[in-house]
Amino acid sequence: MKRISILGSTGSIGTQALDVIADNSEKFTVAALSCARSVDLLCSQIEKFNPKAVCLDREEDAAFIAEKYKELEVYHGKEGLKAIASMEDCDIVLNSLMGMRGLEPTMAAIEAGKDIAFANKETLVVGGEIVMDAVKRKGVKLLPVDSEHSAIFQSLQGNENNDIKRIILTASGGPFRGYSLEQLENVTLEQALKHPNWSMGSKITIDSASMMNKGLEIIEAKWLFDIPVEKIQVVVHPQSILHSAVEYMDGSIIGQMGMPDMKVPIAYAFSYPDRLDLGSIGENLDFFSLKDGMTFYPADKNVFKTVELAYEACRKGGSYPVVLNGANEVLVDMFLNKRIRFIDIQNTLVKVMEEHEPVFGLDLEGVLEMDKRIRDEVRNMF
Amino acid sequence: MKRISILGSTGSIGTQALDVIADNSEKFTVAALSCARSVDLLCSQIEKFNPKAVCLDREEDAAFIAEKYKELEVYHGKEGLKAIASMEDCDIVLNSLMGMRGLEPTMAAIEAGKDIAFANKETLVVGGEIVMDAVKRKGVKLLPVDSEHSAIFQSLQGNENNDIKRIILTASGGPFRGYSLEQLENVTLEQALKHPNWSMGSKITIDSASMMNKGLEIIEAKWLFDIPVEKIQVVVHPQSILHSAVEYMDGSIIGQMGMPDMKVPIAYAFSYPDRLDLGSIGENLDFFSLKDGMTFYPADKNVFKTVELAYEACRKGGSYPVVLNGANEVLVDMFLNKRIRFIDIQNTLVKVMEEHEPVFGLDLEGVLEMDKRIRDEVRNMF
Numbered sequence: 001m002k003r004i005s006i007l008g009s010t011g012s013i014g015t016q017a018l019d020v021i022a023d024n025s026e027k028f029t030v031a032a033l034s035c036a037r038s039v040d041l042l043c044s045q046i047e048k049f050n051p052k053a054v055c056l057d058r059e060e061d062a063a064f065i066a067e068k069y070k071e072l073e074v075y076h077g078k079e080g081l082k083a084i085a086s087m088e089d090c091d092i093v094l095n096s097l098m099g100m101r102g103l104e105p106t107m108a109a110i111e112a113g114k115d116i117a118f119a120n121k122e123t124l125v126v127g128g129e130i131v132m133d134a135v136k137r138k139g140v141k142l143l144p145v146d147s148e149h150s151a152i153f154q155s156l157q158g159n160e161n162n163d164i165k166r167i168i169l170t171a172s173g174g175p176f177r178g179y180s181l182e183q184l185e186n187v188t189l190e191q192a193l194k195h196p197n198w199s200m201g202s203k204i205t206i207d208s209a210s211m212m213n214k215g216l217e218i219i220e221a222k223w224l225f226d227i228p229v230e231k232i233q234v235v236v237h238p239q240s241i242l243h244s245a246v247e248y249m250d251g252s253i254i255g256q257m258g259m260p261d262m263k264v265p266i267a268y269a270f271s272y273p274d275r276l277d278l279g280s281i282g283e284n285l286d287f288f289s290l291k292d293g294m295t296f297y298p299a300d301k302n303v304f305k306t307v308e309l310a311y312e313a314c315r316k317g318g319s320y321p322v323v324l325n326g327a328n329e330v331l332v333d334m335f336l337n338k339r340i341r342f343i344d345i346q347n348t349l350v351k352v353m354e355e356h357e358p359v360f361g362l363d364l365e366g367v368l369e370m371d372k373r374i375r376d377e378v379r380n381m382f
Numbered sequence: 383m384k385r386i387s388i389l390g391s392t393g394s395i396g397t398q399a400l401d402v403i404a405d406n407s408e409k410f411t412v413a414a415l416s417c418a419r420s421v422d423l424l425c426s427q428i429e430k431f432n433p434k435a436v437c438l439d440r441e442e443d444a445a446f447i448a449e450k451y452k453e454l455e456v457y458h459g460k461e462g463l464k465a466i467a468s469m470e471d472c473d474i475v476l477n478s479l480m481g482m483r484g485l486e487p488t489m490a491a492i493e494a495g496k497d498i499a500f501a502n503k504e505t506l507v508v509g510g511e512i513v514m515d516a517v518k519r520k521g522v523k524l525l526p527v528d529s530e531h532s533a534i535f536q537s538l539q540g541n542e543n544n545d546i547k548r549i550i551l552t553a554s555g556g557p558f559r560g561y562s563l564e565q566l567e568n569v570t571l572e573q574a575l576k577h578p579n580w581s582m583g584s585k586i587t588i589d590s591a592s593m594m595n596k597g598l599e600i601i602e603a604k605w606l607f608d609i610p611v612e613k614i615q616v617v618v619h620p621q622s623i624l625h626s627a628v629e630y631m632d633g634s635i636i637g638q639m640g641m642p643d644m645k646v647p648i649a650y651a652f653s654y655p656d657r658l659d660l661g662s663i664g665e666n667l668d669f670f671s672l673k674d675g676m677t678f679y680p681a682d683k684n685v686f687k688t689v690e691l692a693y694e695a696c697r698k699g700g701s702y703p704v705v706l707n708g709a710n711e712v713l714v715d716m717f718l719n720k721r722i723r724f725i726d727i728q729n730t731l732v733k734v735m736e737e738h739e740p741v742f743g744l745d746l747e748g749v750l751e752m753d754k755r756i757r758d759e760v761r762n763m764f
Contacts, residue, residue, distance in 0.1 A: 154540075154634065154636060155636065156540075157539060157540025157541065158536075158538075158539020158540035158541075158655065159539065159540075159655075159657070161655070161656050162656060162657040163657075163659065165666075166666075168669065235669050235670075237669075245639065247666070247667070248657045249657055249658070249659040249660065250646055250649055250650065250657040250658050250659070250660045251640050251641065251643070251646055251660055251663070251665060251666060251667070252536065252638055252639075252640050252646050252650065252657065253638065253639040253640050253667055254536060254537065254636065254637070254638055254639075255636070255637055255638075255639060256634055256635065256636055256637075257627065257634075257635040257636075257637060258633050258634050258635050259633065261633065264632055264633055264634050267632055268632065268634065273540065273541075273543070274543050274544060275541070275544040275545075275630045275631055275632040275634065276631070276632050277545065277631040277632070278631065278632045278633055281633070283633060284547075284548075284629070284633060285629070285633070285635055287550065287617050287619075287678035288617075288678060288679065288680055290677075290678060292675065293674065293675040293676050293677035293678060294675050294676040294677075295672075295675035295676075296669035296670060296672060296675060297670065298670055
């Protein structure tokens with residue numbers, strides 16, 4: 001019986017993870033749950049899964065829960081998240097937090113020797129070197145949950161000794177695939193929130209629309225698989241059937257395919273190296289129903305600048321990825337609140353990256369400080 | 383240094399295998415070679431690769447070679463093939479013979495404890511149970527070289543404990559894909575010999591045109607991967623980029639892709655579980671150059687009857703696969719000699735299968751006898 005803690009249990013990944021756990025209750029049990037402010041949903045999760053501990057953002061919500069469930073350990077805030085990430089009686093921590101605020105709980109979980117099921121790319125974007133050093137030092141597993149990174153991870157199995165020639169990182173292209181720069185100027189929040197293939201949280205959905213999500217994934221893949229970014233090729237594949245692939249030195253490409261369903265990578269991270277019989281969850285891919293087949297295009301760099309920014313941040317290193325991510329988090333939040341236009345996201349990112357004066361060799365504190373500074377700067381730009 | 387013997391060294395697979403060996407001479411050396419009658423080509427192979435032994439079909443050719451190369455052990459005929467398949471100072475036997483005459487040398491190699499790189503599907507079609515029993519008993523490896531079976535084998539790596547839901551066996555569909563039964567009546571030998579994607583020997587090229595090749599591959603896959611035929615799905619994929627795939631119980635499909643180049647599966651069989659750096663041999667697949675993308679269709683059962691015949695032969699078992707294969711080998715040979723029409727191949731196979739009175743529990747002798755009987759019967763039909 002594997003005991004699983006979920007950071008971000010009321011979000012899209014968190015709720016699907018709980019579905020997987022519920023359907024495989026002979027294999028998994030819930031150790032702890034956390035959410036920001038979705039108190040009602042958390043209550044129903046507590047009643048269904050009977051965790052030992054929970055954490056909420058706000059002290060008053062925590063007090064309410066503690067009053068309601070007397071047996072439960074209840075935490076709140078950043079320190080609370082670190083506490084449940086590192087608590088005893090837990091084998092795997094699913095980090096499905098949104099944004100780089102997942103960095104500190106991730107470090108706490110690694111230091112406590114937990115395996116991590118990882119769905120929080122911003123953490124690796126800003127703290128890749130720090131996190132991967134800790135992973136190696138503590139000998140824990142970092143099991144990717146993003147569909148692309150899970151696909152790459154699955155495609156690497158049985159190839160421990162084999163050199164990678166190229167990682168093919170697929171992208172749906174999002175709702176604005178094929179748009180011109182002029183068309184991108186006029187898109188609305190509602191349009192940006194409509195992803196063609198995947199149902200996800202709002203931040204990642206906007207990142208998909210701007211293709212910043214693919215940029216972040218390039219950086220995540222670099223760290224997860226210890227590979228130079230030059231070997232990562234972004235391939236726009238509108239059907240989202242090939243979830244990503246690995247080309248080896250012999251020209252052989254191993255890829256993972258399937259219907260777009262996050263439960264597949266979640267379950268694989270939980271049960272690795274075994275797979276679960278997901279029955280109707282893992283919906284069968286019918287190759288004959290793909291009416292346009294599987295098609296592949298390069299990303300349009302002239303329209304979507306974000307992917308190139310991510311390559312550049314990776315190549316330059318130091319504080320560049322921290323700045324790119326921090327600025328993006330603030331900008332997406334402002335766009336979601338209708339304070340800026342969609343095109344302002346990438347225009348501002350280009351400007352911020354051009355003007356940034358880098359710092360190298362940042363430790364955890366340094367990363368957190370740099371992140372705070374860039375957020376303030378970007379907020380002051382509007 | 384792995385010592386490799388090649389049965390069928392002057393054929394399409396054999397010559398490509400020697401290219402792989404030549405390009406990786408620090409890893410591989412040639413132990414023995416065999417060919418039917420291509421004496422001149424065999425001489426140049428002897429001079430380049432310096433084998434310890436060779437075998438030819440005819441005694442007079444063997445005498446000529448023995449006279450020319452005094453140091454060489456020279457064999458001939460069926461007994462000669464068995465001798466070089468089982469000789470000492472050899473680690474891997476590549477069986478790239480054409481047809482079920484590969485069965486006896488395969489058994490000899492297995493009994494002598496050799497790993498087999500396997501490109502001779504007819505042997506498994508007729509002797510699957512006998513061969514796989516021997517493989518298990520002797521603990522040798524049977525490493526597939528057919529591009530589809532290599533793709534499946536590659537897709538199984540790292541999934542030793544995971545149940546297979548489905549094998550997706552891809553087929554180019556051959557030169558007559560999309561033809562009606564009427565159109566199939568009038569095709570010529572020259573048309574049948576033009577495969578759209580793969581350059582191969584004439585027997586397998588005709589089998590590809592009739593889709594009998596896919597039928598034989600279904601039976602081969604059943605034995606190689608110990609899977610019921612009901613779990614093998616034939617998917618026509620004209621671009622031959624996805625070489626085959628495996629779907630697991632979680633709905634995840636792992637597949638192997640690449641440019642159509644037999645050197646990739648040959649090299650993988652030789653170096654398994656490691657891959658070789660094939661440099662320019664393993665030509666890079668450019669996803670962006672696939673102008674129609676990757677498309678998938680069901681096989682047209684009303685036009686191509688052979689695939690269904692293979693499923694039926696598998697389901698019924700006993701002597702049915704022996705009869706299907708033996709009849710096909712004779713019919714393809716007659717078609718190659720312009721003695722029958724293309725459509726006569728499948729029409730005769732349907733008739734032979736309908737009329738066959740099966741025998742069960744055949745041993746090696748029984749298989750050889752049944753094969754001889756059906757060949758005589760089919761020859762007498764024209």
